[in-house]
Amino acid sequence: MTTPVPLLETQALTMRFGGVTAVSEVDFTLREAELRCLIGPNGAGKSTFFKMLTGQLAPSAGTIMFRGRPVAGASPHEIARLGVGIKTQVPNVFNGLSVRENIWLGARRTHTPLRTAAVVDEVLEKIRLAAQARTLVGQLSHGQRQWVEIGTVIAADPELILLDEPAAGMTHDEVLRTAELIREINQSRALVVVEHDMQFIRMIARTVTVFHQGRVLMEDAVDAVLRDPRVRDVYLGKKVAA
Amino acid sequence: MTGSHLAKLAQAAALAAAIAAVAVMPQEVEIFDLMQYTLFAAMAILALSLGFIWGFGGILSFGQTAFFGLGAYAYAVAAINFGDSTGAVALAVLVPAGFALVLGYFMFYGRISDVYLGVITLTVTLILFNLVNSTAGDEYRIGAAALGGFNGMPSIPGLNAPGNPDYVLDPEELWFVTGGALILVYVLLRLLLASRFGRVAVAIRENETRAALLGYDPRLTKLAVFVVGGGIAGLAGCLYANWGAFVSPTIFSLALSAEIIIWVTVGGLGTLIGPVIGCVLIQYLVAQIGTQQAFNSNLVLGVILIAFVLLLRKGLVPTAQDLGGRLIALLRRRAGRTAESLGALKEAE
Numbered sequence: 001m002t003t004p005v006p007l008l009e010t011q012a013l014t015m016r017f018g019g020v021t022a023v024s025e026v027d028f029t030l031r032e033a034e035l036r037c038l039i040g041p042n043g044a045g046k047s048t049f050f051k052m053l054t055g056q057l058a059p060s061a062g063t064i065m066f067r068g069r070p071v072a073g074a075s076p077h078e079i080a081r082l083g084v085g086i087k088t089q090v091p092n093v094f095n096g097l098s099v100r101e102n103i104w105l106g107a108r109r110t111h112t113p114l115r116t117a118a119v120v121d122e123v124l125e126k127i128r129l130a131a132q133a134r135t136l137v138g139q140l141s142h143g144q145r146q147w148v149e150i151g152t153v154i155a156a157d158p159e160l161i162l163l164d165e166p167a168a169g170m171t172h173d174e175v176l177r178t179a180e181l182i183r184e185i186n187q188s189r190a191l192v193v194v195e196h197d198m199q200f201i202r203m204i205a206r207t208v209t210v211f212h213q214g215r216v217l218m219e220d221a222v223d224a225v226l227r228d229p230r231v232r233d234v235y236l237g238k239k240v241a242a
Numbered sequence: 243m244t245g246s247h248l249a250k251l252a253q254a255a256a257l258a259a260a261i262a263a264v265a266v267m268p269q270e271v272e273i274f275d276l277m278q279y280t281l282f283a284a285m286a287i288l289a290l291s292l293g294f295i296w297g298f299g300g301i302l303s304f305g306q307t308a309f310f311g312l313g314a315y316a317y318a319v320a321a322i323n324f325g326d327s328t329g330a331v332a333l334a335v336l337v338p339a340g341f342a343l344v345l346g347y348f349m350f351y352g353r354i355s356d357v358y359l360g361v362i363t364l365t366v367t368l369i370l371f372n373l374v375n376s377t378a379g380d381e382y383r384i385g386a387a388a389l390g391g392f393n394g395m396p397s398i399p400g401l402n403a404p405g406n407p408d409y410v411l412d413p414e415e416l417w418f419v420t421g422g423a424l425i426l427v428y429v430l431l432r433l434l435l436a437s438r439f440g441r442v443a444v445a446i447r448e449n450e451t452r453a454a455l456l457g458y459d460p461r462l463t464k465l466a467v468f469v470v471g472g473g474i475a476g477l478a479g480c481l482y483a484n485w486g487a488f489v490s491p492t493i494f495s496l497a498l499s500a501e502i503i504i505w506v507t508v509g510g511l512g513t514l515i516g517p518v519i520g521c522v523l524i525q526y527l528v529a530q531i532g533t534q535q536a537f538n539s540n541l542v543l544g545v546i547l548i549a550f551v552l553l554l555r556k557g558l559v560p561t562a563q564d565l566g567g568r569l570i571a572l573l574r575r576r577a578g579r580t581a582e583s584l585g586a587l588k589e590a591e
Contacts, residue, residue, distance in 0.1 A: 054455060080457035092455070094448040105445050108438060109457045149452075156456060 005068040007032045007160055007190050008053070013062035013072075015048050015214075022048040024214040025062065030160070035186040037201050037222070038194045040211030041235055046194045047089050049211070050162050054086045055079040066160070081109075083159035087166055089194075091145045095138035099129050099148055102137055106152030119155055126181065127151040143170040147178075154185060161185060163193045167200050179203040198226065210234070257429065264421035268414045276417050277485070282525050283420040284481035286518045287427050289505045291474035293517030294431055296506060298440070299467035300447030302356065305363030306502050308370050309338035309472040311493040313479025315374065315389075318489050321399040322387040326407040334480035335473045342472025343465070350461045350468070364499065371494035394490025401484050420481045424518070427474055431514055434470070443467050497540075504547050510557030519558060 008030040015023040023045040030036055038046050051057040053064060055076040064072040071079050094102050100120060107119040124130040127147040132140065137148050146166060153161055166182070167175045175197070182204050185191060195201055201208065201222065208225040210217040212234050218225060225231055268276055288310050295301045316337035320330035345366060349359055378391025389395065401419060403409040411419065434440045443463050446453045450460045483489045492498075501524070509520025524546070531539045554561055 056451070056455075075459075076451070076454040077457050077459045080455055086455055088451075088455070092449060092452045094445050094452060096448050097445065101441070101445075105441065105453070105458075106456055108441075113438075152452070152456060 004032070006030060006065075007034070007067060008192075009065045010053075011063045011065075013049070013052060013064060014060050015045070015052055015057060016060045021214055023052070023059075026211075026214075026216055028209065028216070030190060030192065032190060033186070033188065034190050035182070035204065035206060036192045037205040037208045038192060038211060039196070039198075039201060039208060039225075039231075040217070043213075044211035045214040046211050047164055048214075050086060050088075050164055050192075050194065053079075053162060054084060080156075080158075084162065085153035085156055085158035085160070086162040087146070087149045087153055087164060089164040089168075091142070091149055093137050093145055093149050093152070095136070097137060098134050099137055099140070099151075100124065100133040102148050103151050103155050106155035110156050119157075123151045123155045126154070126184075128177065143174045146170065147174075150178075150181065159189065161189055161191045163191060165194055165196065167195060167197055175200055176203075202226070257425070260425050264418065264425065267421070268417060273413060277413055278529065280413070280417045280420045281482070281485050282522045283417075283424045284478050284485055285505075285525055286424050286521045287481065288475055288478035289502060289509070289517035289521035290424075290427055290431065290514060291471045291478065292502050293506050293509070293511070293514055294474070295467050295471035297512040297514075297517075298435060298447065299443050299464060299471070300356075301464060301468055301471075302360050302503075303363040303468075303471070304360045304499055304503070305365075305367035306471070306475050307494055307499045308363065308367045309342060309475035310479040310482070310498075311367075311370060311374075311489075311491075312338040312341055313476025314483040314489040314493055315395075315479075316476065317480040317483050318395045318398040319384045319387040319389075322395075323385040325399070326405070327399060327401045328404045331401070331477075331480055334483075335476045338476030338479070339469050339473035342469045346465045346468040346472075350464045364496075367494050367496070367499055371491050374494065375491040390490075392491055394488060394492075396488050398483055398487045398489065400487060416484060420485070423477065423481060427477070428514060428518070431474075435514075439463070439466070501543065504543060506557075508546060508550050508557055510559035510561070513557075513559045516557055516559035523558075 006029045008028070010026055010028045012025045012027065013023060014021065014025055026045075026049065028049075038049075040046055048057065052059045052072070055071070055074050055078065058073040062072065063070055066079070066082055066084065069082070071082065094105065097105075103120045103123050104116065107116045107123070111119055121130075124133055127150060129140075129144060129147060129151070132144070137145055140148065146169070150163065150166060163182070167178050170178060179200060182191060182193065186204075193204065205222040207219065208222050209219045210225060210231055217230065217234065218228060220228075267279065271279070288306065291309070292303065292306045295303060295306075313334040317327075317330045317334035320333045321327050324330055345362075349362060354362065374389065375392050377389035378393060380388060382389045382391065387395065399410070401411045401416065403411070435444070442453065442458050443466075446458065446460045446463050453463075454460050479493070482493070502521075505521040505524055506517045507520070508524060509518065510516030524543070527542070527546075528539045531537050531542055550557065556564070
């Protein structure tokens with residue numbers, strides 16, 4: 001029996017900035033339609049890992065395969081066209097444009113003009129901003145802008161969605177809604193979610209990968225990971241005997 | 243009727259008014275004034291080209307005169323050689339657009355930052371100025387056309403009816419062509435901005451990273467915007483050369499490059515009508531100052547630029563739009579309050 005080609009696979013992925021190794025020989029595999037959480041303290045290399053996956057950084061070494069196709073070092077727009085969408089850590093939205101225009105720009109590249117209008121309305125409902133469709137995104141709250149960014153990403157209907165701290169700066173209700181939204185998306189699409197909020201991780205995760213100092217510390221079911229003393233030590237800043 | 247319907251209706255009315263103004267102008271003003279307005283219209287097209295690439299594409303070109311001058315020279319050389327202006331007009335658009343394509347390719351695909359983009363476009367203009375300035379003498383000619391160096395090229399053949407070199411346009415007809423071209427360029431840019439391409443260009447101006455992460459290629463889009471701007475500036479150059487039947491290297495000068503930026507700043511960045519208004523106002527002002535000796539026009543231009551940058555950063559048109567919007571909101575609130583108090587009165591009865 002042949003093993004199916006994973007949706008995403010990195011081998012010995014490494015990123016060095018001068019003398020600092022931000023990500024070191026990471027092997028990471030994601031199945032089709034999988035939901036994976038990525039945790040780790042600040043500086044563990046999570047965002048750098050995402051930047052390599054989306055072409056914002058060209059890796060120093062190693063490979064990235066998206067459905068068996070090498071994408072390491074390709075331009076961001078090329079990788080996006082293969083079906084990788086990302087919500088970045090710092091909200092990356094079109095602040096001077098309306099909510100509707102933001103979503104439209106996400107939807108229009110992959111859909112016909114007619115379909116785009118319907119997709120935009122659907123997404124506006126999903127992110128609960130239909131009433132604010134004409135508001136400039138720059139005038140919204142931080143949590144709402146996070147949703148706008150998630151909305152532009154899902155409007156393009158990508159195969160793989162990367163979310164870097166989607167619940168940061170959100171109120172409790174907004175966090176609940178975001179978790180719900182992630183589970184909804186996961187019914188048909190694969191996601192990788194970076195998050196610090198352990199409650200949030202428990203709400204959505206099955207498998208969790210822990211990054212520490214640029215390496216994968218462990219990868220296991222959510223309960224096993226959160227019980228693991230090493231993970232606790234990493235977050236408390238203790239030295240880990242990995 | 244919704245706000246967007248009203249806005250569309252107002253736009254259509256403004257367009258009709260502009261077309262009517264171009265049509266009746268020759269009956270209303272003296273021929274000298276008409277020629278003056280022809281010059282303003284040609285320059286307004288140049289202002290539109292920068293207003294488009296800077297205001298909507300986020301590309302600040304300090305050397306829009308490079309394309310303007312190339313358009314004028316391309317027209318002059320081609321018209322002299324062909325003896326018919328039809329193909330010359332096409333070349334006046336295509337040569338600068340092609341030059342913008344090559345220059346833009348190296349700038350955008352070379353990942354040059356915005357500041358250097360300004361420096362490079364400025365330098366290219368200076369290089370062209372020096373290049374053309376040093377072509378005096380009979381050995382510098384393209385076909386039958388002598389470039390003339392610092393003396394320029396006099397008696398350029400005027401526009402003729404398409405395909406009919408014997409019918410040369412008179413000043414009144416040249417006004418129709420130039421004013422018509424201004425309206426046409428404006429409408430085409432409006433349509434372009436409403437299209438997918440235009441909306442993506444604005445998105446890239448807003449946030450290049452986000453646009454790329456959505457799958458849009460920022461370099462290609464910016465290059466396309468730059469080429470369109472180059473072609474429009476070339477058309478303006480062609481019309482300018484026709485207005486005076488003369489072109490000289492000063493067309494590439496820094497003074498004009500700087501003046502276009504002032505037009506756009508004064509009129510309002512991020513609008514299309516702003517640069518047109520800014521251009522016409524300032525040119526009119528400079529022409530008025532030129533008729534008397536009290537002030538130096540460069541001094542006045544400098545003061546205007548400083549005043550706008552310090553006091554009215556958004557420029558005339560966006561400021562007027564803001565004020566208009568506030569006035570409408572205020573009137574609505576007033577009307578709401580009146581209705582409320584009327585309702586309260588009724589209840590009291």
